[in-house]
Amino acid sequence: MESSGAVTVGVAIITRDDLGPLKDLLAQVSGFDQVVVVDTGSRDGTRRYVKQLGPPYELHEFKWRPRPGDHQPDEWGFAAARAESFAHLKTTHAVWLDSDDSVVSVVSGRRSTLSAADTAASFRRLASGSSDTDVWLIDYVYAADEFGNPISVVGTERMVRLETGWRWRHPIHEVLTPVAKDVKDLRALAVNDLMVVHRPGDIDRSARRNRPMLKAWLRQLLKDGAPDTDIARARFLVGRSLRGEGQFTEAAQWMLSQYLAKHPEVNSEDKWEGWMDVAKNLFDAEDNEGARHAALQAIGLCPRFADGYVLLGEVKMKLGERPGDILKLVEIAESCGGESHGTHESNPLMTSFGVAMLAANSQFRLGRYRDALAMADRAIALRPNDKKARRVWEQSAERSSKQIAPATEVAASGNGAGASTAKRSPSPVFVVSSGRCGSTLVSNMLRLHPDILSLSEFLIMLMPGGFAGGPAPIYGPQFWAILSTPKKRMTLMYRNDIVFDEVIYRPGPGRRFTAETGVPPILLTALPHLTDDPEGLYDEIHDFVMKQGAHTVSRHYILLFEWLRNRFQRKVWVERSGSSLVHLDDVMANFPNARFVHMYRDGRECAISMAHHSAFRLAIITGELMAHVGVDPFNSDDAPRGEVPPDLQKFMPETFDRDAFWNYDLPVEKLGRSWNAQEQRGIELLAQLPPERTFQLRYENLVNDPKGGLINLMRFIGLEDPDDEYLARAASLIRVKPPAWPKLPDGPRERLDEACRVSMGLLYGAEVLSPA
Secondary structure (H helix, E strand, C coil): CCCCCCCCEEEEEEECCCHHHHHHHHHHCCCCCEEEEEECCCCCCHHHHHHCCCCCEEEEECCCCCCCCCCCCCCCHHHHHHHHHHHCCCCCEEEEEECCEEEEEEECCEEEECCHHHHHHHHHHHHHHCCCCCEEEEEEEEEECCCCCEEEEEEEEEEEEHHHCEEEECCCCCEEEECCCCHHHCCEEEEEEEEEEECCCCHHHHHHHHHHHHHHHHHHHHHHCCCHHHHHHHHHHHHHHHHHCCCHHHHHHHHHHHHHCCCCCCCHHHHHHHHHHHHHHHHHCCCHHHHHHHHHHHHHHCCCCCHHHHHHHHHHHHCCCCHHHHHHHHHHHHHCCCCCCCCCCECCCCCCHHHHHHHHHHHHHCCCHHHHHHHHHHHHHHCCCCHHHHHHHHHHHHHHHHHHCCCCCCCCCCCCCCCCCCCCCCCCEEEECCCCCCHHHHHHHHHCCCCEEEEECCCHHHCCCCCCCCCCCECHHHHHHHHHCCCHHHHHHHHCCCCCCCCCCCCCCCCCCCCCCCCCHHHHCHHHHHCCCHHHHHHHHHHHHHCCCCECHHHHHHHHHHHHHHHCCCCEEEEECCCHHHHHHHHHHHCCCCEEEEEECCHHHHHHHHHCCHHHHHHHHHHHHHHHHCCCCCCCCCCCCCCCCHHHHCCCHHHCCHHHHHHCCCCHHHHHHHHHHHHHHHHHHHCCCCHHHEEEEEHHHHHHCHHHHHHHHHHHHCCCCCCHHHHHHHHCCCCCCCCCHHHCCHHHHHHHHHHHHHHHHHHHCHHHCCCC
């Protein structure tokens, strides 16, 4: 070992007949100070390949010892080969790897293989950053399913400070133990942003090699009177090998009689691992009551680990027990999700996919189809082709969509006749949507109806702050300030020529307001939608509002909308704002008796349209800026609370670059996730209302059958069936384009599908789940 003060990191690798994976690993560790490769008898050219590499690589040969012979338990098998690899290291720190391993980074749960430079830098950073640490624990992904989800993870002593002094122990499933310190005195550091991943290999070959080694080791330990801790480990591993061979009953019996019964002195985590193995084996052997008992034993020993709750839930699910009880176990398991298992094996898929499936099936049995669909979607995201997950997803989607499905016919109303002047409007009607779904078309159709005051984009242009004051009374001048004060965001859009088509008021010759002064929110769209003289109407509204006394803000809106209804001699008013689902909870709270038309469209089409719409592009960019600076720079004058990244600086108000704005790469799945979140929340909120207060309006149905859709819509609003002339004029507004999402490249289309999948299932049923 080097004695200078410089930190150096070496890698110790043992290998045999594994040249292909070894080449990849050696390339990844090329930046380390020393790379020791110990070959135990390869015949595939490994020795010749390593020899020709030169520094930092070194080849050492070691004759494989598969049986004890005259050797002590730690002097044969893998412990002996590992010890040989460490004996050649001259660095201050040592990392050990197998030839079929790779080092990956972990960021927000996502794994990615590190480059050679980043691999070496990561370990040097760890070694240099904590000079008194003896050992660094890094999770080892020993096995994964076909989708790459880890199913066997154990924390291992992956890097050590050699000065501490270390000894390799056990001929199979070897471990490092300190020589000069007790384990309890070690300074250990758990590393969360790195993992070592084992490449899948020939499992049967490994089992054929390991079985006789385990049996020989156990016989040796018993013959030599070895410490109970060593015998206990060997017996535990023999039980594990029986499970690997599919001998579930025999494995459970072995764990009970040879490990748990004979070694009561092992610590609680070791006992937990033994009882979990018993529970899994009995479950797989169809002994459900035995599995229940074993899972309860495991929970009692280590209640902080989620695995026992999940397995107990699976037993209850198999036996058809109460879904509410299973959901309680799921809740506990999810609360334990971040608990580290240390050096004990865990199955993350069991506590992710398994939890999602238990929750999905339980919610389905309780008739909570929306919740079941969301949980099934979590399961599908982990295992896209899993038949059980797809089945519960499809069943939940079908039931959910039937609950939401647009009515084929709405009963005719009897209150539509009479004069079209001052008769009081029925309860308020709002058309709510995600935006980019055809709701502007609906506003334009409503505007053609002689009995409807169509309020287009009235509320959304006042956000944020449209309901300032809440339940507290405000006076007319305060309400006028809400209606008339230009929004910073829209002023920026005017000044940088990124105003979207729905904004009808455009500054120019003869206009009172300019891009410099800003435009009052109600003048942007709502008033030009009603009249050719929006500024004149703006003045009339000013005079009306300023005279008002103290009312809640919602009452002020009602008074104003009723005044406008009478001003234009209409029977009812209907407010429609794009992207209004974002503010639906505020609208529902402020208009508790309102009725709602939920307008929706295929989320994939909405997302693609959003990606080309300035308001939605700016919303996504705003979210990215807020993540760094802590404030919305387009709606607030507060100073940034953090540093603006260079790639986002061009979007700050004072340095806004129009070309960069339109050229900025926004993955369409980001817009898909935004649509999905809006719809999920909207569906949840609207489901709280009585069915007669909601009306589902699917864009695809409206454009395919405008007559039927408009008749049902008028009946829901409370008007008589429209005449043929109106229906023809309204239908003439429809412009249908072919779907855009099928034309996306495979990668973006698949990511968009996944981003929209939950709400698409809720609204359209199982037909939207792509075939496996």
